[in-house]
Amino acid sequence: MNRPASPSQSFAAAPRRFALIPAAGVGARMGAGIPKQYMTVAGKPMLRHALDTFAAHARIARTFVVVSAGDGWIDELLTPELARRATVLRVGGDTRQESVLNGLAAMRAGASIGDDDWVLVHDAARPGLNAELIDRLLDALEGDAVGGLLALPVVDTLKRAGGDARSLETVPRAGLWAAQTPQMFRYALLRRALDEASARGRIGAITDDASAIEMLGLQPRLVEGSPRNLKVTLAQDAALAEFFLKGQ
Numbered sequence: 001m002n003r004p005a006s007p008s009q010s011f012a013a014a015p016r017r018f019a020l021i022p023a024a025g026v027g028a029r030m031g032a033g034i035p036k037q038y039m040t041v042a043g044k045p046m047l048r049h050a051l052d053t054f055a056a057h058a059r060i061a062r063t064f065v066v067v068s069a070g071d072g073w074i075d076e077l078l079t080p081e082l083a084r085r086a087t088v089l090r091v092g093g094d095t096r097q098e099s100v101l102n103g104l105a106a107m108r109a110g111a112s113i114g115d116d117d118w119v120l121v122h123d124a125a126r127p128g129l130n131a132e133l134i135d136r137l138l139d140a141l142e143g144d145a146v147g148g149l150l151a152l153p154v155v156d157t158l159k160r161a162g163g164d165a166r167s168l169e170t171v172p173r174a175g176l177w178a179a180q181t182p183q184m185f186r187y188a189l190l191r192r193a194l195d196e197a198s199a200r201g202r203i204g205a206i207t208d209d210a211s212a213i214e215m216l217g218l219q220p221r222l223v224e225g226s227p228r229n230l231k232v233t234l235a236q237d238a239a240l241a242e243f244f245l246k247g248q
Contacts, residue, residue: 015118016061016114017059017117017118017120018060018064018120018187019054020063021054021063021123022092022096022103022121022123022124023066023067023124024068024093025037025096025124038073039238041127041241041245045073045077046124046125046241047065047074047124048077049127050127051063051077051082052082053131054120054134055082057131057134060120062087063085063087064089065089065124069090069092071090089106097212098198101194101198105191108187115187115188116186116187118141118186119185120137120182120184121182121185122182123181126229127241128229128241129181130228133150133225136223138184141223146189147183147185149180149182149184149210149222150182150183150224150225151224151225152178152224153177154177154178155173158171179210181208183208183209183220185209193209194212197212202215228245
């Protein structure tokens with residue numbers, strides 16, 4: 001005979017998923033008069049593309065965007081509807097990883113985020129993210145012990161250059177992947193990885209969040225992403241991003 005659960009019986013809550021977008025950079029390589037995340041691509045700022053995608057996704061509990069204390073553009077970006085699903089954290093650091101670490105601390109202070117909840121860290125300058133890619137990442141990492149990231153297998157021939165820009169050797173591409181975002185890890189693990197890297201003076205050596213996880217001896221899962229999810233770094237990247245967005 002099945003007995004009803006007693007009121008005092010506790011059940012573990014299913015982990016929630018939060019998005020975190022570090023957006024405190026200045027984008028100097030774009031040569032624009034404003035930070036690149038606010039440059040218009042396919043009709044709206046790049047950061048707005050990412051915010052809209054996460055805010056519209058039913059499996060994302062809330063989105064946090066980290067900006068610098070003196071950011072003068074973010075308030076104009078948020079519509080009242082978007083503001084109901086996204087929180088601005090004015091705690092940006094000098095580097096991307098400092099912004100992520102500061103953002104994680106602020107998230108914990110302002111919301112009931114558990115150690116086992118997932119955090120999806122996404123570049124503000126990747127406007128091509130869509131719901132399909134988010135679902136692909138969430139499904140692949142369901143119950144994963146470490147977490148992982150979107151990435152693409154490297155298909156080009158790679159060369160190692162010398163100081164005079166001459167090819168020294170061809171680098172085998174077998175097993176090489178180009179990292180993308182989101183990169184998805186549990187809150188406590190990601191914060192521990194970044195805290196330890198910072199304490200050891202290695203925060204500047206971390207190029208993405210997965211790098212910090214790898215420093216703990218763990219192996220993030222690689223989940224195949226998409227060329228449309230490119231990072232806009234140079235002016236010509238914006239044209240390619242617009243091509244993908246307008247073609248969707």
